Amino acid sequence: MKNIAILGSTGSIGQSTLSIVASYPERFAVASLAAGRNVDAVFEQCVRWRPRVVSLATEELAAELARRLQKEGSTTEVVWGSEGTVRVATLPEVDFVVSAIVGVAGLEATYAAVEAGKTIGLANKEAMVAAGEILTAVAREKNVALLPIDSEHNAIHQCMRAGKRDEVRQIWLTASGGPFRTLPASEFKNITVEQALHHPTWVMGRRITIDSATLLNKGLEIIEACRLFDLPPSAIKVTVHPQSTVHSLVEFVDGSLLAQISVTDMRLPILYALSYPERVESDLRFDMAALSDLHFEPPDLQRFPCLRLSYEAAEKGGAHAIALNAADEVAVQAFLERVIPFTGIPDTIEQVLETTPERHPATIQEVLALDSESRELAQEVLAGREAFRRC
Amino acid sequence: MKNIAILGSTGSIGQSTLSIVASYPERFAVASLAAGRNVDAVFEQCVRWRPRVVSLATEELAAELARRLQKEGSTTEVVWGSEGTVRVATLPEVDFVVSAIVGVAGLEATYAAVEAGKTIGLANKEAMVAAGEILTAVAREKNVALLPIDSEHNAIHQCMRAGKRDEVRQIWLTASGGPFRTLPASEFKNITVEQALHHPTWVMGRRITIDSATLLNKGLEIIEACRLFDLPPSAIKVTVHPQSTVHSLVEFVDGSLLAQISVTDMRLPILYALSYPERVESDLRFDMAALSDLHFEPPDLQRFPCLRLSYEAAEKGGAHAIALNAADEVAVQAFLERVIPFTGIPDTIEQVLETTPERHPATIQEVLALDSESRELAQEVLAGREAFRRC
Numbered sequence: 001m002k003n004i005a006i007l008g009s010t011g012s013i014g015q016s017t018l019s020i021v022a023s024y025p026e027r028f029a030v031a032s033l034a035a036g037r038n039v040d041a042v043f044e045q046c047v048r049w050r051p052r053v054v055s056l057a058t059e060e061l062a063a064e065l066a067r068r069l070q071k072e073g074s075t076t077e078v079v080w081g082s083e084g085t086v087r088v089a090t091l092p093e094v095d096f097v098v099s100a101i102v103g104v105a106g107l108e109a110t111y112a113a114v115e116a117g118k119t120i121g122l123a124n125k126e127a128m129v130a131a132g133e134i135l136t137a138v139a140r141e142k143n144v145a146l147l148p149i150d151s152e153h154n155a156i157h158q159c160m161r162a163g164k165r166d167e168v169r170q171i172w173l174t175a176s177g178g179p180f181r182t183l184p185a186s187e188f189k190n191i192t193v194e195q196a197l198h199h200p201t202w203v204m205g206r207r208i209t210i211d212s213a214t215l216l217n218k219g220l221e222i223i224e225a226c227r228l229f230d231l232p233p234s235a236i237k238v239t240v241h242p243q244s245t246v247h248s249l250v251e252f253v254d255g256s257l258l259a260q261i262s263v264t265d266m267r268l269p270i271l272y273a274l275s276y277p278e279r280v281e282s283d284l285r286f287d288m289a290a291l292s293d294l295h296f297e298p299p300d301l302q303r304f305p306c307l308r309l310s311y312e313a314a315e316k317g318g319a320h321a322i323a324l325n326a327a328d329e330v331a332v333q334a335f336l337e338r339v340i341p342f343t344g345i346p347d348t349i350e351q352v353l354e355t356t357p358e359r360h361p362a363t364i365q366e367v368l369a370l371d372s373e374s375r376e377l378a379q380e381v382l383a384g385r386e387a388f389r390r391c
Numbered sequence: 392m393k394n395i396a397i398l399g400s401t402g403s404i405g406q407s408t409l410s411i412v413a414s415y416p417e418r419f420a421v422a423s424l425a426a427g428r429n430v431d432a433v434f435e436q437c438v439r440w441r442p443r444v445v446s447l448a449t450e451e452l453a454a455e456l457a458r459r460l461q462k463e464g465s466t467t468e469v470v471w472g473s474e475g476t477v478r479v480a481t482l483p484e485v486d487f488v489v490s491a492i493v494g495v496a497g498l499e500a501t502y503a504a505v506e507a508g509k510t511i512g513l514a515n516k517e518a519m520v521a522a523g524e525i526l527t528a529v530a531r532e533k534n535v536a537l538l539p540i541d542s543e544h545n546a547i548h549q550c551m552r553a554g555k556r557d558e559v560r561q562i563w564l565t566a567s568g569g570p571f572r573t574l575p576a577s578e579f580k581n582i583t584v585e586q587a588l589h590h591p592t593w594v595m596g597r598r599i600t601i602d603s604a605t606l607l608n609k610g611l612e613i614i615e616a617c618r619l620f621d622l623p624p625s626a627i628k629v630t631v632h633p634q635s636t637v638h639s640l641v642e643f644v645d646g647s648l649l650a651q652i653s654v655t656d657m658r659l660p661i662l663y664a665l666s667y668p669e670r671v672e673s674d675l676r677f678d679m680a681a682l683s684d685l686h687f688e689p690p691d692l693q694r695f696p697c698l699r700l701s702y703e704a705a706e707k708g709g710a711h712a713i714a715l716n717a718a719d720e721v722a723v724q725a726f727l728e729r730v731i732p733f734t735g736i737p738d739t740i741e742q743v744l745e746t747t748p749e750r751h752p753a754t755i756q757e758v759l760a761l762d763s764e765s766r767e768l769a770q771e772v773l774a775g776r777e778a779f780r781r782c
Contacts, residue, residue, distance in 0.1 A: 255675030
């Protein structure tokens, strides 16, 4: 029986994880949950799953949840804030931590969980981008497995099993290409928020949907892959595959490529990570009759400069990886608020990267400080644009 | 350094194996060679590779080769016949035996090599079809690896590494579909020898080209896969994939499929088998830019009855697997001699299978006896057809 802590239990990955736990009661149990502000959802999860500890964003929300749980006769302990999340992630009985708190918020708790020797299921991409060098170092030291839960890196993890790490020539991350895969370069400046929010394959949050449209999301995945699989950026390639059926490929030195194919359902990588190194029977069947035509094409770095910027940030690592992620989040917000055009996203990131000094943080605190600095820098760049525009 | 014996050194697989040995002189050496009747080719191989022992089909051919080698001052010992092939396969210094003698001729030597504890690279499909139950049993007993050298099973072997055998739900063998993939059922009876010998992807021998056109070749591969990977016929599926880019897929119980992709060059599976469990750098690069569109479709058992017959033979195993292979070889020969139409091939096989009693040979001698019986039976069926036609 694996005891699981879920960081981000009310989000999409958290809910999918709970549905997997529900399907395999003999294998998995919920030990603890951490969520943000959705008291109603967490309350229901506590009634259903009876975790020993649950954490919410603030003391007030925690107090409200505690009151409601008391009425139900629940014995769940309610904690809050980043300390609460760390507690949830490091309980002695926890074997496996699903790290699915979006952004750098989940970083401290994930780090604490690795330090405490827990196996990690990583759905929090930004954690590996911002602090991958630190997280992988401590994971190596503690002999802790970092198992990717996003579909591309999970695919790579599976394909890597067909050889040794030093037998990998390169990795091919598949990208859907987003809604603007075939849009002429001249029309990129006129892309509206509505157009950019319409992703062809996945239904996701607003930032990640825009990141899929700029391919910055794939850029973050390049950095994540470098960290997770200990490979240089030059060994991580992108291939545009609009059907999103092949989730990624690994090319070995002898010339063999291994590809992973499955339904596009996050429960599959979650189940894989939770049960690794075993595989367990599931009803997630890929219909081979539906496997008719698969298309692949090289990405266009000219129309999608975020991909080029990501490679540059990956090469420099440290502060530049942090800046890439932070500047993008700020720029995407500005695009969503219609302050900058779609093409303003890579422009903003580029300017932030250009003024970012080369630094390699050694602690999570330094990572968080650099993240704040990058956000401020991005805001300044945006303010500069605005001032320039008004001239 | 791995010392290699090549059974079938002058054939296509033998030559490809030698080209791999030539590329990796620090890893592989030629210990011994067995060939058939091509004295000129074997002579050149002996001069180049200086094997300790070489075997030819007959005493006369061996004497001729010995005379020519003596003039060159060669110290290679020349032997002949099936005993000679066994000697080549079982020399004490041999680590790895490439079993690439077409048909059941290579069977005795392959069995002897397994018994002698040699690692086997299997390019001889019929050996596994006719005697797979016996070969795998002795391989298990001697803890010997049977590594497939044909592209489909080699692909499966690679994909299987991403999980355990009992975590495999089913295997998907890819089939090019042959030249008649899209031909209407009504036109099959008019297929000419010339049409059938024109394979869309691979250039191969005459029998295997016809077997690719009837899909009987895929049927033999179904049986081979059952034996090699210890799976029931119901777990071996076929998907028609005209590009032959994906060489096969393995579907695991959790719903993940792993696929292997590479250039269509036999040197790749040979190199994989020779260097297993390592992978070594090669110049066999798959051009991802060329990976544009991949098509898959289910096979049509109505137009390709050989596939249905193969599943039936796989279910019964033993004598029926032997009969499938033997009857097909006889029927293909009759088709090539324009004695029977294309549709006469499955008809002949079906009649032979119907009159074959269920038997499970325990020795290679019994396998060879059953093989002869099946060939006679097939000749009788053909003679009966002929007699019937003349009525």
